[in-house]
Amino acid sequence: MTLTNKEKVVQLLKGLETGDTSAYTYINPQKYVQHNLGVANGFDGFKALMSDLPKGSTKVDVKRVFEDGDYVFTHMDYDFFGPKVGFDILKMEDGLIVEHWDNLMEKATSPNASGHTQTDGSTEITDRDRTSENKARAASFVKNVLMEGQFDKISEYITPGTTHYIQHSPFITDGVEGLQAAIEHMAEQGVTMEYKKNHKVLGEGNFALSVSEGEFAGNHVAYYDLLRLEDNKIVEHWGVIETIPPESEWKNNNGKFGF
Template sequence: MKKTFITLLILTASVTGGNAQKKKGTNTKKTNNMEISNKEKVTALLKSIETGAAEPAGYINPNKYIQHNLGAADGLAGFGALLQALPPNSAKVNTVRVFEDGNFVFAHTDYNFFGPKIGFDIFRFEDGKIVEHWDNLQETAKPNPSGHTMTDGPAEVKNAESTNANKALVEAFVNDILVNGKMEKLAGYFDGDNYIQHNPQIADQLSGLGKALQYLASQGITMKYDKIHKVLGEGNFVLTVSEGSFGGLYTSFYDLFRVENGKIAEHWDVIETIAGKESWKNNNGKFNFAK
C-alpha cells in the first residue's frame, strides 16, 4: 500500500508539474472553478503524509524541488523515500497553524513522524507550485510548568496591516536579546510581566523566562543564537529561523511569536540539534534561503 502511494506521489507530481500557471506571482490554482490557496496546498500536502493521498503531490514542482531537511535526499524522490521508510500506518499529522508571507508558506504541525514530534515547515512557491522546503522538528514534550503544550493557543491571524512592523519588532528582539545578549533591553519588548510561554521547560510571564535563563546558567548550559537567517510573518504572528548552539551542540532555532499592541505576547519554539555533515542526505544546507 505504501509503495503504491509513493509511486502515485511521484507519478502525479511528474504529470502535473508541467501544468504550473503561466502568470507570475499567483498564489492560487483553479480546480473545478474553485480557488485553492497556497496555505490549503501546504495543509493538504502535509496531511497526505498521514492519509496517503497522492493528489497533493501535484502541488510540488518535480523538476525544481529543493530539500533542506538534511535527513532526506534532494528532490521529489528523496521526499518519497523518506515517507517509504515510515513504519506502516504510523504517521499522524495535525497542522495547527499556517501562515503566508509572499512566496513563502509556513506551518506549525503536531506530528507522529518516526515518533511524536512538533514541527515547523516552510515552503517556497513559484507559479503556484512548491519548489523548496525547510523544517525543524523536536520530540513532543509534556506541558510546561504553566500547563501549556507546544502547540496550543490562538491561531487566528489578526492585524494584517501590521505585518512589517511586527516582523521588525521580533527581529530586533531576537538580535538584541538572543544574539547580542543586551538584557537591559528585555523589558521594553513586553507588556510588563505578561507573556505566554509554550517552551516545554519555561513558565509563563517574563519573570518565568528570566528564571529559566538563570537556571541554565547555573547548570553551565549555554544557549547562544549566532545569526537570524529568515524572518517571516503574517499579521500578529512572526517566525524567526536562527542558527546557534544549545548545550554546546550545533542547533537550529525556529521561534514563533504572537505580537499584541506592539509587544511580544506569546511564544512557541522548536529546537533541533543539527547532525554532523557526514550524515546529511543532501548538500543544500539547513539555512540557505532564497531572497
C-alpha cells in the same frame, strides 16, 4: 476549484498521514530543493521518504498556517517516527512548491509548569496591516536580546508580569520573569544557549516566525521561534530547537538554512 497556496501545503502535509499522493502535483519536480538534512534532495527524495513511512504510522495535525509572499509556513503536531512538534516552511513559485525547510523536536509528555503545551494557544491571525512592523519588531528582539544578550532591554519587547507573556516551552514558565529565571538556571548549570545568526523572519499579521542558528548545550542547533505580538509587544511564544547533524550524516548538500 483552485486551491490557495495554504490549502495546497496543508493537503501535502496531511498526505504524510493519509498516504494520498494526489497532492504530489503541488510540487515542482524539476525544482524541488530539500533542506531537511535527513531526506535526499529533490522530488525523488520526497517520494522515497513517503514510501519509507510505515502505513498508518504518521499523524499530522496542522495547528497554524501562515503565508508571507512566496512562503507558506505551518506549526505542526506530528507523530513522525515518534511524537514531535515542529514547523515547516515551503516556498512557492507559480503555485507549486519548490523548496522545503523544517525544524522538529520531541514532543513533551505533559504541559509546562504554567499549564501550556507546545502547540496550544492563540490561532487567530489579526493585524495583517501590521505584518511588516511585527516582523521588524521580532527581528529586533532576536538581534538585541537573544543574539547580543542585551537582557536589560527585554522589557522593551515583553511587558513584565506573568499575565502579559504566554510561554509554550516545556521548561519555561509564563512571564518575562519565567524567561529570565530559565536563562539564569541554565547559566548556573553550565548550559549554553547562543543565537549566532538570524537567517529569516517570516510573518502574517500578529505572528512572526524567526529562524536562527546557534548553539545549545554545546550542540549546533536551529532555533525556530514563533512569536505573537500585540501593540508592539511580544505576548506569546512557541519554539522548536533541533540539533543539526554533522555534515558527514547529511543526505543532501543544501544545508539547514539557505534562504
